[in-house]
Amino acid sequence: MGPILEVKGLHLQFGGVKALDDVSYHIEKGEIFSLIGPNGAGKTSMLNCISGLYQPTDGSILFKGQEITHMKPYKRTTLGIARAFQNIALFAHMSVLDNLKLGRHTLMNSGMISGGLYVGKASKEEIDHRREVEEVIEFLELQDIRHTPVGKLPYGLQKRVEVGRALALGPELILLDEPMAGMNSSEKDMMARMILDMHEVKGMTVVLIEHDLGIVMNLSHHIAVLDFGKQIGFGTPEEIQKNPAVIKAYIGEEAI
């Protein structure tokens, strides 16, 4: 079986700015894959292209061999791609449970009338969805804040709920944009453990953007490095650590 996601010669241009410039890599099914690079390197733009928020100028993206480059975002969701945002995209006044349930909205089929009356298939569907959401709550250990409005939670927990919203979709491929930003070390450890569990227990493919290189090197199977929109490295953590172009981008060049 081929890779779960293939990116071929991707270009993304905003006027004269080249956000992504000929980026190509592939992600194997079930692995933890990290995108790293300095600020403004194009990491989030890359995720936006995968999730469908941006339309690349050129190149193509294949998900399980299927062309998705110009597909609408919600269609990608039904294919099995979900995303957690860097800036928390939750409804502050709604409870954790409702936010997670809303994440599954695109997967619900019952109409307004049967849903409103809670009859027949609609009630069964509701129960199934609630179970899925409850499994995410258990997975992320959110039981005690199930009914708390998201806006009242501390930042670290909000980030976890944001990841939960993506997980609730039960995706095959989950895109996590800096899930550990702004967290303290114990919260980071917890999140790292949960990412490992997504890979080990749930068998998901995880695409991770993260600045903490220690965590990236420990967690990832493969890494792609971007710098000013260009891909300067792609390989296993060991290969990346030895890659001169990557060292240059991160540490700078030794003056001669």
Next chain:
Amino acid sequence: MVSSEKTLPKLLAEQAVAKENEVALRQKHLGIWNEITWGDYYKTVELLAIALSEEYDFNRGDKLAIIGENRPQWLFSQLAAQALGGISVGIYQESLPEQLVYYLNDCEARIVIVEDQEQVDKLLEIEAQIPLVKHIISYNQQGMRNYKHPKLADFDEVVATGKSLSKEESNFLRKVVERTLGNDTAIIAYSASTTGNPKGVMLSHSNLLAAAAGLEAVDKVEKKDDYLSFLPLAWIHEQVMSITMPLMTGMVTNFPEKPHTVLADLREIGPQTLLAPPRVYQSILSNFTTRMQGASRFNRKIYQTFKKYGDKVAKAKLNHQPISSGDKFMYMLGDLLVFSAIRDHIGLARIKRAYVAGATLETEALTFFHSIGVNVKQTYGGTELAGIAFVHRDEDIRVESAGTSLPGTEVKIGEDGEIFIKNQAIFSGYSKVSEVAEDNDGWISLGDSGRMDDNGHLFISDRKEDIITAVNGERIYPSMIENRLKASPYIQEAVCFGNNKPYLTALLNIDMNMFGSWANKNRIVYTDYSDLSRNSEVRKLIEDEVSKLMSHLPEGSRVKKFVILPKQLNANDGEMTRTLKIRRKTLNETYNTLIEDLYSGTSEVELADALAAGERGKPVKELSLQVSQ
């Protein structure tokens, strides 16, 4: 009285016949309260017993250790072991690896049933030191898919093995329980020893049933009553309330979803019976006080108006005094408008009685609960007595007493005030023969001293060994002073010292709950407990609190100098028992320099090296605080 031939597994067999399809246990999982009937309970115990007997060669008198949170699997494991004539040993789930070495070698268990990866990791870490343990069975497999160890087994698979080995209509369990006897040792419970190593206390089925029957004779339990089981099942009180009492009465035992969801689960279940140490009631009270401070002015006003009448009625009830009909009317109105809502909010809307076990709840907190109509009852007892032996009677309460003795319990006070008790629940001996229980004609002492009034109310003064003798020879009961200090919502824990010293001193822990919201309101930025404990405004506030509290006490019993500790006392450092009782001896050793400094003229006292090491070896100075006279 219960016949001496009754045993816990026999009662299970009886309940399973009488109430096959009625709910016995509830466990919240994935947001839903899953029900387990008496029939299911019996069936699972049977399958597990078959597997233990045939696959694991578990025989009469063998010991099975259990380490985990409160879950139905805990009960299944215990009952399966007991059905085979074995002994169940509950071990506190928070025990550190070196403590597990002690417990497991002391009780000589060959099979250990544990909750999850956390416990399995601990056991594998100490594998070489626990040679007697041959099998580790865990019931939560999360994170353990890659664990390949010959000693490990999955609980569900063990039950499935039992199923494959069971023969239709063989009635395995019914046959084996017939062989169990009332005098068989049912459990080994480790006493929450405040000094030295915990001792394994052997209790028979008859002991457990006598204790439960005595309590039930005072406080009738209906079979539809709910109970929430959230304290360690290794603790004798929880053990009796969660397992023995339901088997005897048909009461439903509910298990919370997670340890951190207990307060929400309490509200959803609305139990009729509850049991907890003082710490839990204090935290409910401190939560309530914090929320009340944040409530609207209108709500606060209403509460203040009716609180007066609540207090009056509570005081009258606790001191056995009459009450005027005017006050009674206002109280009823208050109950309708405010108190019922508060009860509902804290999950005690349907409570018939809430027992305080393990230590004494201070009068202020007891009065509060009675003022809002929650029947909180002080109890007295211990591991060696299979739990409770004294309890407040609903219509005959003396505040500050530990209640009156249960039917079948005799009591006498020794010459030096030591309390001696005699009943059917007294343990048969310690698990290690070297620890010989004192034979005193059937009377035992739990090491406490106290007095009895003419109506049989027992007043506990303190642990005999803890009584402080001041330089002038006066006897001071530290726990009385400590309870006075803990009456302040700002003080979570207090420990007093002063044996052969000119005055009393104390170590305090501040209440993070109260100070958290206080810091919010006063816009004080802090990072953690130690930071907040060193804040000068916190110190000022606590100084004022202590001065105020001490002014009500006689001169000689006042704390004159104290320190707010920069760390919270906890069980992992050996400063408290697992049931959160302070271990005075350890504290005396750990904080020796600091306590001595409190008797010197300096205003800066030194923390012991062990504690200071965390801060790069620099000697850490804490400010000692004076009580204004």
